[in-house]
Amino acid sequence: MPFFSPEKVTSALLEWHIDNPRDLPWKKTRDPYLIWLSEIILQQTQVSQGLPYFLHFANKYPTVKDMANASEDEVLKDWQGLGYNSRARNMLKTARIVAQQYDGVFPDDSAGLETLPGVGSYTAAAIASFAYEEEVPVLDANVIRVMSRLLGIQTPPSNAANKKKLLDALDALIAHATPSAFNQAIMDFGARVCRPRNPGCESCPLNDNCSAFASGMVHAIPFKAPKKPRKNRYFHYMVIGDEDGLVLRKRQEKDIWQGMYDFPAIETASTELLNSDQIHSFLRSHFNLTNYQVVKHSTDSQVLSHQQIHGIFYTIKSHGELKTGDKGPFTLASYENLANFAVPKIIDCYLKAKSIHL
Numbered sequence: 001m002p003f004f005s006p007e008k009v010t011s012a013l014l015e016w017h018i019d020n021p022r023d024l025p026w027k028k029t030r031d032p033y034l035i036w037l038s039e040i041i042l043q044q045t046q047v048s049q050g051l052p053y054f055l056h057f058a059n060k061y062p063t064v065k066d067m068a069n070a071s072e073d074e075v076l077k078d079w080q081g082l083g084y085n086s087r088a089r090n091m092l093k094t095a096r097i098v099a100q101q102y103d104g105v106f107p108d109d110s111a112g113l114e115t116l117p118g119v120g121s122y123t124a125a126a127i128a129s130f131a132y133e134e135e136v137p138v139l140d141a142n143v144i145r146v147m148s149r150l151l152g153i154q155t156p157p158s159n160a161a162n163k164k165k166l167l168d169a170l171d172a173l174i175a176h177a178t179p180s181a182f183n184q185a186i187m188d189f190g191a192r193v194c195r196p197r198n199p200g201c202e203s204c205p206l207n208d209n210c211s212a213f214a215s216g217m218v219h220a221i222p223f224k225a226p227k228k229p230r231k232n233r234y235f236h237y238m239v240i241g242d243e244d245g246l247v248l249r250k251r252q253e254k255d256i257w258q259g260m261y262d263f264p265a266i267e268t269a270s271t272e273l274l275n276s277d278q279i280h281s282f283l284r285s286h287f288n289l290t291n292y293q294v295v296k297h298s299t300d301s302q303v304l305s306h307q308q309i310h311g312i313f314y315t316i317k318s319h320g321e322l323k324t325g326d327k328g329p330f331t332l333a334s335y336e337n338l339a340n341f342a343v344p345k346i347i348d349c350y351l352k353a354k355s356i357h358l
């Protein structure tokens with residue numbers, strides 16, 4: 001591409017950033033713990049949604065050792081509402097590794113950072129450049145979009161050859177700047193100027209270096225692979241309770257919402273209601289419960305990135321002693337204590353809507 005000048009692009013990006021700073025708390029620090037925390041929260045999350053969570057975590061756990069001392073239940077409760085809970089579980093694993101094996105100090109280069117759970121090459125590059133000024137470019141969704149458009153890449157940017165092209169071009173750009181300043185500038189530029197929809201091309205300071213703009217291909221880049229259809233799943237939830245509380249189930253299996261709590265459930269292939277034999281057999285085998293009344297049922301759904309969850313709720317009033325056993329996934333939660341459990345959105349909505357008390 002004859003008109004792409006790394007020096008000019010970098011200097012235009014830095015000038016633009018000086019005139020358009022973004023006032024966010026994690027930009028005012030060099031503390032790798034707070035930078036790491038912000039990067040984990042902002043993976044797959046918009047800044048406006050992630051900011052209150054960042055402030056909450058930074059306030060409740062001011063150091064990585066404070067976080068390392070928290071229980072997984074507590075961290076998942078703090079995380080509730082952000083989604084992609086494997087991030088929270090990995091965050092806690094990393095906090096414990098840094099606290100115990102590194103005495104509370106994060107590794108000071110991207111290679112060391114990348115060994116930590118939940119820290120991929122992008123997150124490692126962000127922490128290493130912002131905290132330690134390592135000359136390593138970040139490749140987040142904003143940067144991929146800017147660079148794919150500047151270079152006019154019309155195939156999926158995720159393929160290995162394109163990724164190398166993007167990284168080579170970024171290496172040439174970052175060489176003309178302080179690493180943290182460059183990475184912050186291009187990430188913010190992608191978020192605010194070279195936006196996914198309605199990018200500000202006409203007044204863009206890079207438009208005379210932009211291949212997509214020159215060829216009229218801006219809206220087709222970055223190339224998007226067709227999305228796979230979402231998988232439908234049908235959870236028939238038994239909301240079993242008595243005067244004292246409700247039975248919750250800790251989701252222990254490797255699946256959505258791992259580590260969070262929902263209700264005991266039977267998963268089927270449709271919304272067709274369970275018959276009384278199925279309910280009876282489930283209650284007897286898991287809780288030795290034979291004296292009960294199915295009061296009512298209701299439905300709700302929750303859309304996840306790759307799945308749509310259909311919840312069919314059966315409210316079951318126990319007239320016998322509710323036994324959940326000492327081991328296993330079930331626990332009897334008192335009504336007063338229900339709010340302390342980390343639950344998926346579909347369960348949270350159900351509990352709030354029903355203000356349940358059997």
Ligand code: SF4
Binds near residue numbers: 150194195205210218
């Ligand atoms: Fe992005 Fe448009 Fe600027 Fe090119 S000209 S970098 S597509 S905003």
